[in-house]
Amino acid sequence: MKKYQLGTLEASEQLIQDLYINLRNKVNAWSQITMQTPQARMGYIGQHLVSVVTGFPGGKSGARGYDLVMNNNKYGEIKTCYRVDQLGTCNNCGAAVSSLEKKCSMCNSTNILRKDDSKWLIGIQHDQEFYEILDPYRYYFVLFEFEEINNPKNNNIIASIWEVNPTVKGFAYCMMDYYINIRAHSKSKAPFNMWPHQFKFALTKPILIYRSIITENGEIKTKIFPTLGNFYVDELANLNNYSQATTITLEAATKVLLKYNSSANITGKNKKGILKMIESIRISNNISNSDLCDSFTDAIYLPLLLPKKSILPKHLTKHYSELL
Numbered sequence: 001m002k003k004y005q006l007g008t009l010e011a012s013e014q015l016i017q018d019l020y021i022n023l024r025n026k027v028n029a030w031s032q033i034t035m036q037t038p039q040a041r042m043g044y045i046g047q048h049l050v051s052v053v054t055g056f057p058g059g060k061s062g063a064r065g066y067d068l069v070m071n072n073n074k075y076g077e078i079k080t081c082y083r084v085d086q087l088g089t090c091n092n093c094g095a096a097v098s099s100l101e102k103k104c105s106m107c108n109s110t111n112i113l114r115k116d117d118s119k120w121l122i123g124i125q126h127d128q129e130f131y132e133i134l135d136p137y138r139y140y141f142v143l144f145e146f147e148e149i150n151n152p153k154n155n156n157i158i159a160s161i162w163e164v165n166p167t168v169k170g171f172a173y174c175m176m177d178y179y180i181n182i183r184a185h186s187k188s189k190a191p192f193n194m195w196p197h198q199f200k201f202a203l204t205k206p207i208l209i210y211r212s213i214i215t216e217n218g219e220i221k222t223k224i225f226p227t228l229g230n231f232y233v234d235e236l237a238n239l240n241n242y243s244q245a246t247t248i249t250l251e252a253a254t255k256v257l258l259k260y261n262s263s264a265n266i267t268g269k270n271k272k273g274i275l276k277m278i279e280s281i282r283i284s285n286n287i288s289n290s291d292l293c294d295s296f297t298d299a300i301y302l303p304l305l306l307p308k309k310s311i312l313p314k315h316l317t318k319h320y321s322e323l324l
Helices: 009-034 043-054 127-131 169-185 250-260 271-284 289-311
Strands: 075-082 088-090 120-122 138-146 157-164 192-194 207-214 220-224
Touching: 009 043, 009 207, 009 220, 043 075, 043 138, 043 157, 043 207, 075 120, 169 192, 169 289, 250 271, 250 289
Parallel strands: 075 138
Antiparallel strands: 120 192, 138 157, 157 207, 207 220
């Protein structure tokens, strides 16, 4: 096998060919025989891909140790979400439908519900892991998803990698709130669910550093790559898109609005109306994405964190004047 160099586009495409396309084709072929799930374990493939894209090696450990070994004793944490090959459901008869099937095997209906509800899992099982949650220099979020989940004629897959600085308020405050408020009162002690393309993830100011389109016939079209210099911050969408986000309360949205316009008339306004007003000010005042993210983060999380400031580790709060 040719020896590839980390940090090169050529290596990234060959890795996708060897460890994704070829593997997936073989698993899918056997799935048609055994009727078992066509999913392959993709978490470790995500780690391989991040190493190739960033140029940093791993720590030679899957579940333990550092996912990414960086310069100056820094390390990275990698999370992979695989939304391809999830089991779907027939909307007519309720039977399970494989992602490989174009119609229901029970009733021949093409009215299929395709699932794409996988998410990134961030586990914080005990106090020591909570203490270390901001220690990675960067988090890398890998996502494999269909380009058009509900279009049976388009089987293209999008592979993406976002880089997140964990000291960004949107990430740090979210993790603090999860551990001391949500998890502390939950019986399941489940990991935190970070949903791709949703409001909480946008607040982390994620930088899209890699994107490729993988066609049905195995062609790889790399669109974004670090050495191409075309990475960018994946900014908050139009705020009207987040009117159903439970993370944003009416009170939080109102705080953000009044920060930018203290004389705004909020009488009778619901959350959707407030967000529409903020979006208008965002455009007219040219408010930066970074400032808007921090404003929402403060409005949402500080009321939840400040009453419990005394129990937050100083190791975590040292970055944030509001929590000192």
